[in-house]
Amino acid sequence: MTNTINEVEDAKAIFVIGSNTTENHPVIGYRIKRAVKKGAKLIVADPRRIELCNYADTFLQLKPGTNIALLNAMAHVIIKEGLADEKFIQERTENFAALKATVEKYTPEYAEKITGVPAEKIIRAARIYAKAETASILYTMGVTQHTSGTDNVLAIANLAMLTGNIGKPSSGVNPLRGQNNVQGACDMGALPNVFTGYQPVTDEKARTKFAQAWGVELSAKPGLTVTEMFSAAENKNIRAMYIMGENPYLSDPDSSHVRHCMEQLEFLVVQDLFLTETAKYADVVLPAVSWAEKEGTFVNTERRVQKVNQALTPRGKAKADWQIIAEIGKRLGFDWNYQCAEDIFKEIAALTPSYAGITYERLGVTGINWPCPSEDHPGTPILHVGKFSRGLGRFSAVEHQGPAEEPDEEYPFLLTTGRVLYHYHTGTMTRRSKGLKKVLNEELMEINPDDAKALNLQDADLVKVASRRGEVKSKIRITDRVPKGIVFMTFHFKETAANLLTSSRSCPTAKIPELKVTAVRIEKAN
Amino acid sequence: MERRRILLCAGTGCISSGSLGVKEALLKELEKRGIADQYEVVTSGCHGFCEQGPIVIVHPEDIFYCRVQAEDVPELVEEYLLNNRVVERLLYKDPVSGEHIKNHLEIGFYAKQLRRVLRNCGVIDPENINEYLARGGYEGLKNALQLSQLEVIEEVKKSGLRGRGGAGFPTGLKWEFTYKAQGDKKYVVCNADEGDPGAFMDRSVLEGDPHAVIEGMLIAAYAVGADEGYVYVRAEYPLAVKRLRLAIEAANRHGFLGKNILGTDFSFQLKIKEGAGAFVCGEETALLASIEGERGMPRPRPPFPANAGLWGKPTCLNNVETFANIPLIFRLGAEEYAKVGTERSKGTKIFALTGKINNTGLAEVPMGITMREIIFDIGGGIKGGKKFKAVQIGGPSGGCLPEEKLDLPVDYDSLTAAGAMMGSGGLVVMDEETCMVDLARFFLTFTQKESCGKCTPCREGTKRMLEILERITQGNGEDGDLEMLEDLAVTIKDTALCGLGQTAPNPVLSTLRYFRDEYEEHIYEKKCRAGVCTNLVSYYIVPEKCVGCTLCARNCPVNAISGERKSPHEIDPSVCIKCGVCYEKCKFNAIILK
Amino acid sequence: MSKVKITINGMPLEVDASMTILEAAESAGIEIPTFCHDPELTRAGACRICVVEVAGARNLPAACTTPVSEGMVIETESERVIKARRVNLQLIWANHPQDCLTCEKTGSCKLQDYSYRYNVTGSPYKGETKVHELDDTNPFFFRDLNKCIYCGKCVRKCYEVNGAGAVEFMYRGFNTKVTTAFDVPLEESSCVMCGMCVDVCPVGALTPKQGLHNNRPWEVKKVLTTCPYCGCGCTYYLHVRNDKIVGITPNFKGPMKGHMCVKGRFGWDFVDSPDRLKTPLIKKNGEFVEATWEEALDLVAAKFKEVRAQYGADAIAGLSSARATNEENYLFQKLLRSLGTNNVDHCARL
Known part of the structure; x- marks a missing residue:
């Protein structure tokens, strides 16, 4: 997030796109609803009639995979109606001409044909967003999990820059991170192309710094992303894998393919709390501890570094992940000697400019938002104030491109996936919570009443859902939350693993798979 | 031909x-009888003498017939209309x-009244705006619109008008607060x-006179700078709602409501919000909550409200009677108004x-009249010659x-000093057959039932007071009960959230103040002198x-009476x-x- | 910000003109009791326990809703104030179960605290008491309306913070109660079970089921930590007793202001799931066999060395975790990179 969570509450306009915030980020959802009660205008763009639609001034019910057409059309209206922030564009950005030329053809009427959103609603949304004193965009995987994911994000950034809604309170471009420490994992360089703080592995200076600090030689070649790793395993280019605290068998697209790839590995180590579906394919399983049994830090979606403190002793012989990694490191001959998590954090701060000023002691009960370059720096709640980190903000001319897979005669429905309030990710934790299990313990695929009628289905009927890659059986819930032709499933339930159906085709830049669009066939099961 | x-x-x-x-x-x-074209039959609003209804008045002689039934009509037409003989049996009989x-x-009931706010009630057809206009309707508004907003407020202050809803807050001052409050939007x-x-x-x-209220609200809206208003009226008043709705429509048609009223920059739209029957919604903040769609608390x-009322905006809130006084002030002038x-x-x-x-x-009486005049002259005294x-x-x-306060002048301050209040103007007269403890119990039953439940002293405290009163009236009163009642009463008065x-x-405190001996009789002698508290009386032949x-x-339902014929x-x-x-x-x- | 001069309990103070009496008193370290006050919610002025004496005022205004004004002279513990508080406490007592010995809330109950403070040992008012059935339909907390003191914080929290608006006051007078639309059990209402109502209930009307009979405040250790679920990063205190989690108190002073959702508030019991892996496992002949750490770690290190020697470092890949800490992610990528490969990623994309 360029801004903080609490600022959402004071925004005058909020544009939520591809985020079912009240279920996936409930605490941020509360703030959106509060903002509306205080008078903010809410725009919701989503294929499903999610809860936030009840609070929305304008609901843009777009077809999955058509974000760019919608966003470009909004930009078109803003430019055409003279609602753009000329001064901001002049002083803070570049490449505006290219954007203007590209969005020229995205008239609201043109976008209506692609997105299915009535032109007047697009105009209304554009006006609300552009005219508000402060406007904040919130988005999540509904934007990124597309083959056009990166372009989607760029189109969002265009809107913010076009209206000067960046670098000031209660505005900004705000991706909501889905997992407790996904921000931290990225910050820490658990990515194939960067060290901590996004220092590229291809940058010699950075590489030298780390090589010196770590006392090892470092590769300059960017590594493989998750989906690439599995394909590489299939081709025997990857022989051994170390999986810590992840369950790709359920979370990654095209599960049967993932499983097939894992089976090709010579050696697989899985480190987790539970014997997950992935761990079953491991050669060695290492028992790790939960967050309550260890010390460390998490970074939330607003870049706030916060403390995790040990409350319990480790269960059984389980150990903290850092202890296990450290033990392996020692056995591999590295000169590692960490006594506690704080020792590691100090090393991070020393090597990462944006963390340089953070210490455990300073985190207290509120934490600190990075960048925090020095110990007397208060942290940075709002990014890009006065100047973008790259200097000038660059407009990107991006074009609509359809999803990789669209419904056809054989697979007439469009499946989109996500989460529900009561469960989390692949359910390894929530499905072991008695109360949450009691509330919901099975998939209820959402299907529109018209579709259900056509297929002669009743509520809670069992259906067979099949894609080009696999099939699952799931119960259904008939609801007009989903429009005709679209069905919705979660990936929480191993019994009805939705990712057996999804495709691993991904965005060429960010390598994020298109989990939001899968063509499927549905029939009543016995 | 004049009809x-x-x-x-x-x-x-x-x-x-x-x-x-x-x-x-009729x-x-x-x-x-073929004489329909000679008569104009008009339905009016209330004459106030409902007990004598249905009331029929024939003009221009102003003959007042009461308790007229449909079967009396042929006689009335034959005797009076055609033959000019007054039908005596349908006239009012002095008790x-x-x-x-x-x-x-x-009639005594009317002789001592000064019907200013009610001047049109029972006189005009409330569903016909022309009748209101014919009696000087909307003249007050026209006069007010000639003045500046502050001059209007000054005029209301000069009139000395105080809120008729209960507490008697000076109306002009309230308007001034609303006028001065900062806000992009204001309500009346x-x-x-x-x-x-x-x-x-x-x-x-x-x-009987819905336009008077609308006119009063319009003048208020102009003065405080409001462009939107609500009438919050009980849904149990369907006729009032209907006539108000008709009046609003007519006022809109005649350009008294809507945009650019009477060609000025002043615009005002008026809506009706029907209440669902909670007593507490008469309390102004609960009323506003109810309009907003919240529970009336x-x-x-x-x-x-003058600073942060409806939807947080400055709001001028007065009751019906207060607004109905406003046109009068602007028609007569504040000075003339204040002579009464x-x-x-x-x-x-x-x-x-x-x-x-x-x-x-x-x-309707002039302020300062005594209670005795109201009860004995207008009210005609106690029924059945009782005390x-x-x-x-x-x-x-x-x-x-009590009796000794009957010569008190009726005004806000004397009543409050005596332990009562003007309130909205309910006046219940009791004779010697009324038990004052039972009366206090009755009112507490009402307030406890209607308590919104929000604050501790009102929700729990009135319940315990009621239980003590019930105990006393049932003959189970104990030493210390009166002190406990007083303790509770003081804490409730001191700490409750709202006026209710x-x-x-108050009913308990005032009866304790003037009729403490009756309470004590109930507790210590197990006696109810009015014979109301059944546990404390016995019947004797x-x-x-x-x-x-x-x-x-033969009529005893439990066969408790015996004896030879x-x-x-x-x-x-x-x-x-x-x-x-x-x-x-x-x-x-x-x-x-006994 | 303009300032006003006031006097509280004889102490002259200069405070912000926008403050309430309660805030002014708090700023001077004077504690005024409250049931219904919550700084982030609409001021209700419902419980009337915070009434104070203000010179010149006819009655006793509520400290939580009355703004200070120039020259105000306030007494927070005068005889008249204490008497009023005692009567109101006794009124609450008269309609409240007297089961403090076994009540879940004992030790953190405001009614208990204030009764102690003002020496209220019972109630002189004998009469009807409310009788409600215990609502235990939802899996996370009990709703015992017999203990409700009508402060309305649950109502406001649910509506103003969560937005669910699952509960509201219903009925009038003595029959008033806080309940769901149409008085259905909570589970059938619009409640999303975030538990924020439980966290603000000043008495034992809303109590969590987790840690039942095992969560006395003086017996638990409270450890501040950060929620392991979504990216909001809510922080809270884990209640620990005998090395088990028995409950949670949100971090009201944290950036998320103590707001929570159902997963974070109640979904922590997986920690002691019987499914937890307790020891390293090594697969032998297709079956997992328990192993010591030495065996397992030696094997992992040996295999990594072997693969690197035979196929090069890029034949090794690691998936780090968005669930693990910064320190662990850091060390994980350091491990892979030290081995000579950048093949490290995690599920940020999923």
Whole structure:
């Protein structure tokens, strides 16, 4: 997030796109609803009639995979109606001409044909967003999990820059991170192309710094992303894998393919709390501890570094992940000697400019938002104030491109996936919570009443859902939350693993798979 | 040809006693006799003398016929309209002198009244804006629009008008606060959630002269800078709602409501919000919450509605009677208006007279009149020649005043000093057969039931006070109960959130102040002198008076009475359930209460 | 910000003109009791326990809703104030179960605290008491309306913070109760079970089922930590007793202001799931066999060395975790990179 969570509450306009915030980020959802009660205008763009639609001034019910057409059309209206922030564009950005030329053809009427959103609603949304004193965009995987994911994000950034809604309170471009420490994992360089703080592995200076600090030689070649790793395993280019605290068998697209790839590995180590579906394919399983049994830090979606403190002793012989990694490191001959998590954090701060000023002691009960370059720096709640980190903000001319897979005669429905309030990710934790299990313990695929009628289905009927890659059986819930032709499933339930159906085709830049669009066939099961 | 005008009261009271049937019969009769074109039959609002309804007045002679039924119509037409012979039996009969009175101003009930706010009620057809206009309607608004906003407020201040809803806050000051409050939007709200048991002056004004209220709200809106308003009216007043709706439509058509009123920059739109019958919604902050769609519960003040009212915007909130006074001020001028009343209470006040009194109904009187005049002159004294005991004034939040306070001038400050309050103007008269403890219990039952439940002292405290009163009236009162009542009353007054809670103990405190001996009799002597508290009375047959007619024994539902025919009967107190049937049935006054 | 001069309990103070009496008193370290006050919610002024004496005022205004004004002279513990508080406490007592010995809330109950403070040992008011059935339909907390003191914080929290608006006051007078639309059990209402109502209930009307009979405040250790679920990063205190989590108190002073959702508030019991892996496992002949750490770690290190020697470092890949800490992610990528490969990623994309 360029801004903080609490600022959402004071925004005058909020544009939520591809985020079912009240279920996936409930605490941020509360703030959106509060903002509306205080008078903010809410725009919701989503294929499903999610809860936030009840609070929305304008609901843009777009077809999955058509974000760019919608966003470009909004930009078109803003430019055409003279609602753009000329001064901001002049002083803070570049490449505006290219954007203007590209969005020229995205008239609201043109976008209506692609997105299915009535032109007047697009105009209304554009006006609300552009005219508000402060406007904040919130988005999540509904934007990124597309083959056009990166372009989607760029189109969002265009809107913010076009209206000067960046670098000031209660505005900004705000991706909501889905997992407790996904921000931290990225910050820490658990990515194939960067060290901590996004220092590229291809940058010699950075590489030298780390090589010196770590006392090892470092590769300059960017590594493989998750989906690439599995394909590489299939081709025997990857022989051994170390999986810590992840369950790709359920979370990654095209599960049967993932499983097939894992089976090709010579050696697989899985480190987790539970014997997950992935761990079953491991050669060695290492028992790790939960967050309550260890010390460390998490970074939330607003870049706030916060403390995790040990409350319990480790269960059984389980150990903290850092202890296990450290033990392996020692056995591999590295000169590692960490006594506690704080020792590691100090090393991070020393090597990462944006963390340089953070210490455990300073985190207290509120934490600190990075960048925090020095110990007397208060942290940075709002990014890009006065100047973008790259200097000038660059407009990107991006074009609509359809999803990789669209419904056809054989697979007439469009499946989109996500989460529900009561469960989390692949359910390894929530499905072991008695109360949450009691509330919901099975998939209820959402299907529109018209579709259900056509297929002669009743509520809670069992259906067979099949894609080009696999099939699952799931119960259904008939609801007009989903429009005709679209069905919705979660990936929480191993019994009805939705990712057996999804495709691993991904965005060429960010390598994020298109989990939001899968063509499927549905029939009543016995 | 000038047509004669026949006014038929179509207030809620007269309608329920059959005035619409009378109208139908009259129209039919006139038609039948071929004289329909000589008469203008007009339905009016309330005359205030509902007890005598249906009321029919024939103009221009102003003959006041009362309790007219449909079957009386042929006679009325034949005798009076055609042959000019007054139908005496349909005239009002003075309860004291027994005389028949022809003209309504000669009736005691009206003689001491000063009908200024009610001047159109019972006189014009409230569904016809032209009749209102013909009597100077909207002249006040025209005059006000000639003035600046501050001049309008100054005029209201000069008139000395105080809120007629209860507390008597100076109206001009309230308007000034709303005028001065910062806000991009302001509202004017009329409180027509008349909830005091027995009070119906606001209903009568809305039914009989709805434009007066609209005109008052318009002047307020202009003064404070509001462009939108609500009338919050009880859904139990369907006729008032209907006439108000018609009046708003007519005012819109005539350009008194809407955009650029009378060609000025001033615009105002008015909406009706129907309340669902919660007494507490008469409290201004609860009323605003209810308009907003929230549960009707009071909110803390400050902030006062003048600063943060409806949807947080500055809001000028007055009740029906207050708004109905406004056109008068701007038609007569503040100085002329203020000639009526006392030093600190100006103008008139409408009271709803009920209880053990001969003439019940609505009476508008000048401030400063004595309670005695209201009860004995206008009200015609106590029913059945019984002795006056007390008058409860100000509704469930008010207090009871005894005989010795009857010569008190009726104004805001004297009443408050005496432990009662003006309130909305409910006036219940009690005679010697009323038990003051039971009366306090009655009012507490009402306030406890209607407590919104939000604050501790009102929700829990009134419940415990009620339980103590119930205990006392059931003969289970104990030493210390009165002190406990007083303790609770003080804490509730001191700490309750809203006016309803803070005044809820008033009926108890005022009866304790003036009738403490009755409480003590209940507790220590287990005696109810009024014979109301059944556990504390026993019925007894005086052998000397009993003729042995057996009527009592035959009517006793529990066979507690025995005795031979033509010889004195006896009541078995162990069986008697004190229902009082024997007492009512006995024709020889042989049964007494002990 | 303009300032006003006031006097509280004889102490002259200069405070912000926008403050309430309660805030002014708090700023001077004077504690005024409250049931219904919550700084982030609409001021209700409902419980009336915070009433104070203000010179010149007719009645006792509520400290939580009354703004200070120039020259105000306030007494927070005068005889009249204490008497009023005692009567109101006794009124609450008269309609409240007297089961403090076994009540879940004992030790953190405001009614208990204030009764102790003002020496209220019972109630002189004998009469009807409310009788409600215990609502235990939802899996996370009990709703015992017999203990409700009508402060309305649950109502406001649910509506103003969560937005669910699952509960509201219903009925009037003595029959008033806080309940769901149409008085259905909570589970059938619009409640999303975030538990924020439980966290603000000043008495034992809303109590969590987790840690039942095992969560006395003086017996638990409270450890501040950060929620392991979504990216909001709510922080809270884990209640620990005998090395088990028995409950949670949100971090009201944290950036998320103590707001929570159902997963974070109640979904922590997986920690002691019987499914937890307790020891390293090594697969032998297709079956997992328990192993010591030495065996397992030696095997992992040996295999990594072997693969690197045979196929090069890029034949090794690691998936780090968005669930693990910064320190662990850091060390994980350091491990892979030290081995000579940049093949490290995690599920940020999923």
